[in-house]
Amino acid sequence: MGASGIGKLPRWLVAFTAVCLFLMHLPVLVLIVFSFNASKFAVTWTGFTLAWYRRLLERDDILHALQASLIVGITATAIAVTLGTLIALALARHRFRGRTIYEGMMYVPIVTPEIVTGISLLVLFVFLRMPLGLATIIIAHVAFCVPFVVVVVVARLAGMDENLEEAAMTLGADEVTTFFRVTLPLLWPGILSAALLSFILSFDDFVITSLVAGSGSSTLPLVIYSMVRRNIEPSINAISALIVVATSVLLYVSDRMSRRNEPSHA
């Protein structure tokens, strides 16, 4: 909005927003603070400690699960972004029969409850006699990430000026050259945010992963879930704090990067 600023808004509106934002962050902030609390159970502050973080490092299962989560997240994101961007290009830049239906169909996986997706994939993998493990988790994650990638990249393409691509073609570049020299650089912020979304969806997924995971492929959410179910130790506060800080940094950096690459406000 052009001539506007927070000062011009009604006081109660600003206060309401502040309260909402505060409440949204309160639970996690409290968790982080208490990950340094010496007492194991009390919600009163009994002193500062790093013991719970040290205990995390001793747990092989957590480190192993982190490794599995990273492998799955990175691989699934790479595949999902490639497949999803191609679909988005076709939807935004090409006219073909059934395009509207195709676009509508893309929303179906997004709105399907996770439990349904997970169970049906488990049934399929078992039917195909595929051994459950990292591979099946990656396949499942790609399947639920692709539609999100498509939606984000299509939105970005819709805001892009098609004239630039046409100009490049007029000047003698073929489709491939135009794509890599013009379209891709312009599309980059969209692809980046799609990749980030896809990675975090994958990194955070519990429901589907728990169904298609096999021996030796437990990801971080599966380990956290069994810790939450027991909720005895503040180690879980510590691991939560680490995840929150890591995602904030990731989000902040990618925000900076996409801002720098952004040619104009779309």
Place this chain on the structure above:
Amino acid sequence: MPDRRAETLLRAMAAGSIGRREFARRALAIGVSATTIAGWLAACRPVGDGLAPAARAARDAAEALEPLGPIEHRLAIYNWSDYVAPDTIPNFAREFGVRVTYDVYESNEELLAKLLAGARGYDVVFPSSYALSVLVATGLAGSLHRAYLTNWGNVAPLFLNPGFDPGNAHSVPWQWGITGLAYRSDKVETPESWGVLQSRRYAGKMTQLDDGRDVIGSWLRYRGHSLNSRDQIELAAAKNDAISAKRNLRAYLSAPVKGQLISGDVWIAQLWNGDATQARVEQPAIQYAIPREGSTIWADNVVMPRSAPHPRAAHEFMNYILRPEVGAAISDFTGYGTPNAKALARMEHPVPYPTPDQLRRLEYQIDLGRETAEWDQLWTEIKSA
């Protein structure tokens, strides 16, 4: 084991001089167990592999004595969370040079869902009695070769030949326990009956397990019925009792209730005795009672799925946990009873075997087969009430 005589018999059978039935009869006569004979017979199945009869006989004989070959370098364990001493697995891995993959589950159903769906790759799993009977009925449980279980003699007679696995053909007993009431002795009086859950006195400070079998089972016992009842009238009464208790319950909570007992959010909880023992380490006021109407006794078992990729390592692991010192360390950590008589003697906090009087009030859950869906509908109705 009378090795020399058994080997002679095996060679005789492999060479074709005695039949399989005759072999089994003579082997039994010299004291070889039926399970072992079955294993040998399975290993001695004739195969058309083009070997000279003599060579085949020699190989078959060797395989019959060593049906599983040398120990593999890997072992995949799928266990309940927090259900093994911290050093059990590392020590096993070091001693046997095996790389162990360790994953956890939270319920029998989670395990069954994976295995029934056809998941492979697990070498050792830990089903409770009723889940084990499902694995046996569906042919998913692998047969054990008792010859590898040299520590088998340590198992207490009480746990031999259970109804859910006759002859222990598929399972080694792991831990046993009782589902009763854990309570805060500093806040409440000893709960002597399931009926305490129906009184308003401690309303909002009590929980039952988030498991239909356990909740409906407790109310069946309350009226003096079997907790495996299939009688419509008994079940309907149990449902009504469960619903009248529900308004006093804080929640249906399973494992997480431990933390809430310690913190004092919950004062009386339907819980497994070992988890209560674990919680007592943090909060000494936590005590445990078995309601006078009776309750569930259960035994979890080590089972090798038929699809196990590393059967020899699985057997070595089972034999390892049957060692007295290993079994004692596990049960001291989990807080549950050990079925290993020699381990019991070495435990710091032994859980004594139930007395005959207690046993009369305790009952194993058995698989309900097709009735499972009807029980689930009851459970759904209780939750929706």
Place this chain on the structure above:
Amino acid sequence: MTALDMPPQAAGPRSAPGNGLRRRALAWLAPRPQAQAWTLLAPGTVWMLGFFLVPVIVMCAYSVMPRGEYGGVDPGFTIEAYTRFLHPVYLTILERTFVLAVATTVLSALAGYPVAYTIARSGRWKSLLLFLVVLPFWTSFLVRTFAMIFLMRDTGLINSWLIAAGLRQEPIPMLYTPFSVLAGLVYGYLPFMVLPIYASLEKLDPALLEAAEVLGARPAARFRRVTLPLSAPGLIAGCLLVFIPSLGSYLTSDLLGGAKELLIGNLVQNQFSTARNWPFGSAASFILMIVVLAAVLVYLRLRPPDTVRGW
């Protein structure tokens, strides 16, 4: 693999050597727009058909087969699973789930709209505030749920503070009540509401509001007659994005609701685990999917044709 799939270094000017194959491929594709489009679509489409559509069809088949004793299905055909769903207890669950999802959506809209409005007009604070809205959304769902338990227990932070401050003698029961489930869902899905509303408010042309002001409309009227209608697409999209996951949620009612009430998500989950009734679980999934698809169709009807694609 398609021509466009080539790595960047392969993309040189048209006359680069060794590009005969690419030239021929492009020459073939040029007059065939359908083929161009489907070349791009093919890899992703194959993946989604194989790992989304096929499994869903398998589930559909399972829902009309007799149940196996130990899970799975037996051969045959029956609609027993669907008729079973007509039992009052299951209809109650469907109704409760629906009411909870509607309540979550309404509360999220009431809280989310003012927040989005403030952010859209916050000038230089905008990017910081947006970052703050998005941040919890990126934080692990399980971690956030655990944090809620930590706050709301009888011996949790809120109750200990209230008692320590002398405001209460006894703790207020918060955890394991319908309130905690609702709070958990709103907390979990609020960003889904704020972001689309913000996006549509951001695009709103300030000139329209100025025009309304010049024409004498009071602030309330300006909001009701101009801002609200123009931000309706964002509001509707936000409602959909909150409503749908609320319908399918099951972990929240387990972890925050103390498993005392079943939602349809829990029902589905139970059928595949404890009840070993796969056909009924599949049928319940399908009923859930149909409700969700109906909601999407309503949305597509309400959505004006000129809205930006995506949300």
